[in-house]
Amino acid sequence: MLTNYFKLALKVLGRNKFFTAISLFGISFTLLILMLITAIYDAEFGTNAPLTDKDRMVFLGSLKLELVNPDTIWTIDSTQMDGQMAYDSTYTIGENVSSTSISQFSYDFVTKHLDDVETSDNHTFFSGGHSFDVFLDNRKLTIEALYVDDRYWQLFDFYFQEGDPFTSGHVRDATPVAVITSDLANRYFGDSNDALGKEIELGSRRYRVIGMVEQARTTSDFVSSDVYLPVTTMDARDLEDTGFHGSMAGVYLAADRADIPLIKEEVANKVSSVTYPNPEDYNRVSTIPMNIGEMYASMIIDQNDPEGGLFFVRLVFGVLLLFFVLLPTLNLINMNLSRIMEREAEIGVRKAFGAHSGTILYQFVFENVIITFIGGVIGMVLAMLVLYLINDSEILPQLILRFNGTVFLYSIVICLLFGIISGLLPAWKVSRLQIADVLKSNQL
């Protein structure tokens, strides 16, 4: 029976080429976009090195300093009573934030107050946003650097193509060693094969290359860099500054995802218990530790409410995705309805010879699934082509988009849903037609 349906589905496709072209374009283009979105999502949010354990991480990005004063707000209501004015006053005690300063943490602050978080399994502190301009053979290279500690390599699973990460000894002794990416090795030395042991000059210091890693393919500035240097080789002013603000960020690793709220609470409490040396400048110290989703959401929405921001981002993307799938599906339902209605007489004949409504429903849904699968295959081929072109052109240089199994699985599920949803309603409608009526009024 399925062979019969399959043959018929192919025939129907060939019969009305214009409909088929529009139908297949709708399906394949929608799938192409969905596959691109899932590929980008997978590249950025998937379980990819060096952020394999990101779901167990708590990210610490900024420290907020505020000067808070109590504020009393008076409200006076007046009314006419017995020909005389009467007044009723109420007051609420709130707070008035008269000064706010937000920045990253200083090296002194994190090592003094945040180095001992009991609920965390491991943690790392690092400093990003350092950029060096290097002139080589009349070429200018801009090199992004991250100053990291030795635990950084335990939390982030970089793939070392050669050499090793630096050790606690290197960090303790501020040894000028560097881990560089193979991209930088190519740019700096012209060849990534013999970079190990060579020296790279950044600012006024020379670092010996002891490890070479694959470029982190993510937009996250926690891991994306050209060179990684021991945190203790940072500018002395950054290391010795006893102020609260600086250029440091941190990541805590939970033994289990369930521990993330505990870590967030402990870190937030530790920070808020620190007293600012000059209370007349700032009298409240706070931070909002975030999980990976909240961190991305806070970049887009609201840094003060990462949980709400994440919810909002998910809601917006969910609704957009729903509409993106729903609109072509509705369009397909409409087109399928007219296409299937053209085949009323066939339905009449099938029913006369023993098909019941369920069989007819099944046949048309099956046909639709076949059509959407063909659209899906075209969509997948197009997606592979577009992914290749995006990677090749380096439009998104920090990401490598891959057509992997997850994306393929999403696509298959989307295909099935497309086929079933867009075929179900028209098929249900025609399956209920009266045989005598359709045979009387239709010719095959």
Add this chain to the structure above:
Amino acid sequence: MLTLENINKVYRTDTIETLALNNISLTVGEGEFLSIMGPSGCGKSTLLNIMGLIDEPSEGRVSVAGQSIADYNSKATARFRNQHLGFIFQSFHLINDLSVVDNVELPLLYRQVGSKERRRLAEEALEQVGLKNRMRHFPSQLSGGQKQRVAIARAIVGRPDIILADEPTGNLDSVMGNEIMDILLSLNEKAGTTIVMVTHDERMAKRTHRLVRLFDGSQVQ
């Protein structure tokens, strides 16, 4: 074998009510070849559709071998049609997107018949109507007579007890019409298949065992 008792069929619209069949009672015996005649619009096809369980009477009772069809739900009715009835239509009603042999296999798709057995039975039915050599053709490649022979093969492939033919020669010239009639007579005589045929053609009707005449929805003979 097939009994109709006091069958009425009324078509209703918002403004008008048309009595298509008026108190028809009829019995078709096993192995009988019955023809139904009457002017256009007298209710011949409606009567045939009710006999074939593809239309429902407004009133009255249809029973097969003593059992009322009203007791059947839609699934059971579909199964009954599939196993006991075969249809031949004036305008053939072949599925143009399927080959001749796939068209003939159609009734067997809705039975638990394996694909090889389906193919064997379809080829056998096509051989009976002399069209085995055209089994890979498509309906659009056939003449009217050939199409009707394919439709007959489709009607007999499941070896039904009753064949219901609605003007099977109506769209054919006299030579082809005679050929089709010969096939139907042969089926009735050799296989003992009960046939009910609606026709306009007096000559064809005379070749059957019994003739029922309708006029304005009522039986007059």
